Amino acid sequence: MAKLPIPFPILISIIPVIAAVIFFQLESFDPVPYPEHELTRKEPLFVPKLNSQLLRGSEKIGEGQLTAPEDIAYDPKTGEIYTGCLDGWVSRVRLNGSASEAVVEKWVNTGGRPLGIAHGVNGEVIVADANKGLLNISRDGVIELLTDEAEGLKFKLTDAVDVGPDGILYFTDASYKHTFEMNVLDLVEGRPNGRFLSYDPSTKETQVLVKDLYFANGVAVSPDQTFVIFCETAMRRCKRYYIQGPRKGSVDIFVENLPGLADNIRYDGEGQYWIGLTTEQHMFELYKRYPSIRKIIGMMEKYTGRPHTEKNGGVIAVDLDGKPTAHYHDPDISLVSSGVKIGDHLYCGSLVRSYIVRLNLSQYPATPAK
Numbered sequence: 012m013a014k015l016p017i018p019f020p021i022l023i024s025i026i027p028v029i030a031a032v033i034f035f036q037l038e039s040f041d042p043v044p045y046p047e048h049e050l051t052r053k054e055p056l057f058v059p060k061l062n063s064q065l066l067r068g069s070e071k072i073g074e075g076q077l078t079a080p081e082d083i084a085y086d087p088k089t090g091e092i093y094t095g096c097l098d099g100w101v102s103r104v105r106l107n108g109s110a111s112e113a114v115v116e117k118w119v120n121t122g123g124r125p126l127g128i129a130h131g132v133n134g135e136v137i138v139a140d141a142n143k144g145l146l147n148i149s150r151d152g153v154i155e156l157l158t159d160e161a162e163g164l165k166f167k168l169t170d171a172v173d174v175g176p177d178g179i180l181y182f183t184d185a186s187y188k189h190t191f192e193m194n195v196l197d198l199v200e201g202r203p204n205g206r207f208l209s210y211d212p213s214t215k216e217t218q219v220l221v222k223d224l225y226f227a228n229g230v231a232v233s234p235d236q237t238f239v240i241f242c243e244t245a246m247r248r249c250k251r252y253y254i255q256g257p258r259k260g261s262v263d264i265f266v267e268n269l270p271g272l273a274d275n276i277r278y279d280g281e282g283q284y285w286i287g288l289t290t291e292q293h294m295f296e297l298y299k300r301y302p303s304i305r306k307i308i309g310m311m312e313k314y315t316g317r318p319h320t321e322k323n324g325g326v327i328a329v330d331l332d333g334k335p336t337a338h339y340h341d342p343d344i345s346l347v348s349s350g351v352k353i354g355d356h357l358y359c360g361s362l363v364r365s366y367i368v369r370l371n372l373s374q375y376p377a378t379p380a381k
């Protein structure tokens with residue numbers, strides 16, 4: 012009888028290793044290195060004021076009635092908040108005194124995953140639905156698809172929207188390649204699959220304004236309407252696209268090196284933008300340098316589920332020039348998708364919680380950082 016070249020017990024123990032290597036090699040998900048200039052390390056961004064316990068003293072709005080309310084749009088005329096949930100519902104929340112008195116009404120179900128939400132100029136509600144595209148929901152609740160592709164490429168993860176001058180809609184498709192459910196794949200692939208776009212209701216034309224973005228996310232039109240800010244989640248920054256004036260059509264950095272992954276951005280009407288941060292940077296910056304680690308994370312996400320390392324999410328406020336003013340965070344909150352300041356309160360959307368987190372900023376302000 013021929014002798015095995017490798018002793019049997021050793022052979023048995025290396026088979027799973029060989030199988031894992033082959034599985035890894037054959038896997039179609041194929042992350043790439045980031046361009047070197049995108050990886051330069053910078054000093055942490057200095058934020059002059061902090062509240063490191065965002066949850067302390069916070070209240071739960073609509074607890075149990077909102078499934079992962081992602082973005083928040085406030086209608087000052089009715090005093091209602093609109094938010095899009097994981098189960099497809101666009102819900103209206105009537106704020107009336109204490110958190111427990113807030114009334115949640117399930118308004119319209121898109122049949123998709125409503126994310127970004129904004130009030131249009133004719134009383135309609137515009138929704139960036141991850142699965143469906145850009146939607147117009149009329150006052151009486153009729154849904155119309157405005158656009159779901161540009162330059163022959165279909166959107167896969169329509170993410171955020173805001174309304175500009177002349178009712179032009181500015182919005183993002185985070186990825187033309189990966190879905191909302193599998194958005195982690197886009198974050199770890201290292202390829203810029205995102206686009207920043209506009210839709211003109213008068214011509215029904217969709218235009219790609221900026222492409223090759225690393226997870227294009229939150230959108231906010233500046234109060235003077237000269238530029239539109241959009242977040243690039245994987246790069247922890249927001250860019251600025253000029254829509255008027257001498258710089259029209261050009262792009263620059265609005266704020267970079269954020270202390271976390273930027274999701275939605277909202278202007279408060281009082282000189283500050285509020286940016287939701289899903290998690291602090293921690294592990295992600297390390298992963299960025301190693302495509303093979305990112306490949307393993309992607310494969311775990313696809314086949315087994317990955318360990319959840321997100322933590323210390325929150326909201327950062329920046330002024331009209333993108334200079335940080337305050338950072339509200341908490342080690343025990345992650346996947347904060349948006350922050351909106353209404354009156355005294357900060358309202359935080361979430362990718363996982365069943366309510367909106369509300370904090371009274373006069374009572375629990377950010378205080379000067381040491």
Ligand SMILES: *[C@@H]1O[C@H](CO)[C@@H](O)[C@H](O)[C@H]1NC(C)=O
Pocket residue numbers: 105106107108
């Ligand atoms: C609270 O809501 C009720 C009914 O929706 C309304 O009658 C009342 O005026 C509201 N109060 C405030 C302070 O907005």
Ligand SMILES: *[C@@H]1O[C@H](CO)[C@@H](O)[C@H](O)[C@H]1NC(C)=O
Pocket residue numbers: 131133135147148149150155157212
């Ligand atoms: C949305 O639909 C309503 C009702 O048809 C219409 O008045 C409004 O102009 C539409 N908005 C956009 C952006 O198409």
Ligand SMILES: *[C@@H]1O[C@H](CO)[C@@H](O)[C@H](O)[C@H]1NC(C)=O
Pocket residue numbers: 355371372373374
């Ligand atoms: C927020 O806190 C301030 C300061 O403690 C208080 O005066 C105010 O009434 C609070 N606002 C609400 C709506 O509870």
